[in-house]
Amino acid sequence: MRVSAQGACLLGLEDDKGRPLLRDTDLAQPWHPGQSALFPMLPLANRVAGNRFELWGEEHRLPESPVDPDFFLHGDGWLQPWLWVAGSTSSVTLQLTSQCGPFHYLAEIDYRLHGASLVARISLTHLGESPCLYGAGFHPFFWRDEQTRIRFLASGVWQEGADHLPTDWSSRLAPHLDFRQWARPQGWLNHCYGG
Numbered sequence: 065m066r067v068s069a070q071g072a073c074l075l076g077l078e079d080d081k082g083r084p085l086l087r088d089t090d091l092a093q094p095w096h097p098g099q100s101a102l103f104p105m106l107p108l109a110n111r112v113a114g115n116r117f118e119l120w121g122e123e124h125r126l127p128e129s130p131v132d133p134d135f136f137l138h139g140d141g142w143l144q145p146w147l148w149v150a151g152s153t154s155s156v157t158l159q160l161t162s163q164c165g166p167f168h169y170l171a172e173i174d175y176r177l178h179g180a181s182l183v184a185r186i187s188l189t190h191l192g193e194s195p196c197l198y199g200a201g202f203h204p205f206f207w208r209d210e211q212t213r214i215r216f217l218a219s220g221v222w223q224e225g226a227d228h229l230p231t232d233w234s235s236r237l238a239p240h241l242d243f244r245q246w247a248r249p250q251g252w253l254n255h256c257y258g259g
Contacts, residue, residue, distance in 0.1 A: 065154075065177055071097030072104050072146045072158045072173045077182060084207040085182075097142045098131065104186055105138040106200040107167040112136065113229055119197055124166040134227065138203065140164050141171055154178075161191070168192035171200075213246040219259025230256055 066075040066089075075089040086101035097103045108126075115135050116125045126136035130143065146158040155176040162169055170189040175182065186200045206212075221241050222230035240250055 065175060065182065066101075067156045067158075067175055068097075068100070069146045069148050069158060071100065071142045071144065072160070073097045073100035073142070074102040074175065076101050080180070087205040087207055096131075100205075102184075102202055102204040103138075103142040104171075104173055104200065105203050106141040106171055106186060106188060106198070107139045107162070107164075107169055108136070108197075108199040109138060109201040109203075111227075111229055117197065119166075119195070124196075127165040136165070139167075142203075146173070163191075166192070166194075166196050167198070168196075169198070208249070213248055214243050215246045216243050216257070217259065218244070218257040221258070222256040224255055228254060233258075 065077050067073070068075050068089075073089075074086060075091065076084065077086040078084050089095055089100050111132075112126060112135065116123055118124070127140070129135060129137045129140075131137055140162055141160055144160055144162060146160045148156070149159050149172070150157040155174065158173045160171045162171070168191045170191055172187045174185045176184075184202055186202070188198050188200055190196055190198065218237065220233055220235040221237060223232045223234060225231040237244070241253075241255060243249075
């Protein structure tokens with residue numbers, strides 16, 4: 065596991081035989097957190113329609129993003145330098161305090177190798193006076209080649225619109241979106257599955 069304090073990103077993750085599990089980040093080239101192996105999405109994940117939300121009758125406009133003209137894409141956590149709090153040969157803990165738009169928060173990320181597993185944890189503490197909605201998650205980029213096959217259970221999928229926002233829920237999985245049996249992913253796959 066290789067970690068950067070810039071964006072609290074993973075730069076690479078390999079198994080004990082040196083085979084990549086997540087895509088590798090070439091540090092010999094200029095890089096952006098969006099090109100990393102994995103980055104955190106916070107204080108919200110993905111996109112919010114209209115780049116605003118209403119909470120208890122008050123409208124909150126989200127900040128502009130330096131990487132997307134229409135959305136506060138994946139929040140601001142992945143674009144900021146984090147403070148290295150603790151580390152060992154198998155773990156690292158990073159912290160960030162941020163204030164942007166309606167969000168004022170303290171975030172902590174812990175990446176830990178535990179046996180053959182990566183355990184990744186995000187915690188968010190709201191520091192603002194007025195309550196606010198939060199969302200968080202990780203954005204991994206899995207290693208993929210011609211032999212890659214994936215399989216997972218799902219009860220349905222949200223279709224993706226032209227603006228990358230979910231449109232309609234479908235409990236019928238189209239063949240190119242159905243991974244209940246081992247299958248090779250084809251092309252762009254940016255959908256939210258449920259179940």
